[in-house]
Amino acid sequence: MESRKNLFGLAVLGVFCLCGVLSAESSEQALNPTPADGSDADPDYWEDNVYMLLDYTPGQGAISHTAYFSDNFDDVNDRDVAHCLGSVPPWPGVDPDAFVVGYDDEAIAEYARAPLVLGMTYYWCVDADDRTTIWPGAVWSFTVMPQHAWRPTPAEGEELVPTDTTLTWNLGDVDPTGYSLSYDVHYGTDSAAVEAGTATKVRVGTTSVSVGPLAGDTVHYWRVDTILALTRPPFTETAIT
Numbered sequence: 001m002e003s004r005k006n007l008f009g010l011a012v013l014g015v016f017c018l019c020g021v022l023s024a025e026s027s028e029q030a031l032n033p034t035p036a037d038g039s040d041a042d043p044d045y046w047e048d049n050v051y052m053l054l055d056y057t058p059g060q061g062a063i064s065h066t067a068y069f070s071d072n073f074d075d076v077n078d079r080d081v082a083h084c085l086g087s088v089p090p091w092p093g094v095d096p097d098a099f100v101v102g103y104d105d106e107a108i109a110e111y112a113r114a115p116l117v118l119g120m121t122y123y124w125c126v127d128a129d130d131r132t133t134i135w136p137g138a139v140w141s142f143t144v145m146p147q148h149a150w151r152p153t154p155a156e157g158e159e160l161v162p163t164d165t166t167l168t169w170n171l172g173d174v175d176p177t178g179y180s181l182s183y184d185v186h187y188g189t190d191s192a193a194v195e196a197g198t199a200t201k202v203r204v205g206t207t208s209v210s211v212g213p214l215a216g217d218t219v220h221y222w223r224v225d226t227i228l229a230l231t232r233p234p235f236t237e238t239a240i241t
Helices: 073-077 191-196
Strands: 031-034 039-041 044-046 049-057 064-070 084-086 099-101 121-129 140-144 150-153 165-170 179-188 200-204 208-211 221-230 237-240
Touching: 049 064, 049 121, 049 140, 064 073, 064 099, 073 121, 099 121, 165 179, 165 221, 179 191, 179 208, 191 221, 200 208
Parallel strands: 039 140
Antiparallel strands: 031 049, 044 049, 049 099, 064 084, 064 121, 121 140, 150 165, 165 208, 179 200, 179 221, 221 237
């Protein structure tokens, strides 16, 4: 976690969007999003790409599907044409239905080629079209999991925190198989010391620690390093800061 934030073979296909009469009914909607709606999702990595396949179950009787994607709910909810992924999934050899975001490839809408931002929440939807009616899909969301510890409580910038408080966080997108898992929690009133690891430090085996009493009317900084220690010789440790 960053202490300064107080916490821790692909065919090229055209992209276009369809317009038509939207139906309020849902029997023909695209369903079953992957990643699941509201989930914390682990992205895929390749070189500088941080990307995600957006999959779904096609609507019954639909001839095509048009997707929208953005980190802004209104862009998707309003079907903003500037945030349209088009109606042709870019990698049919991988998945004939899934759209892709966060990968620099000409088959993907240009605006959606930038790497996904770790910790960011994104919104998307898929509208089914039977060439007569467009069946609007629900707006789904997912949050891209970073590898470091994340989602702190107290939240970044939170005020009126008790002087005796419990710091909590979420495990990042790591595979602890073959390792023992622990955390080094750094905290104090000097942000530079917390970032350098020279402030108060405590190691815990759970995603929370109680601290205090802390000085009142004072800004406190903290971060969490995830520690992975091999459970076999040479028992070396790896820290995800």
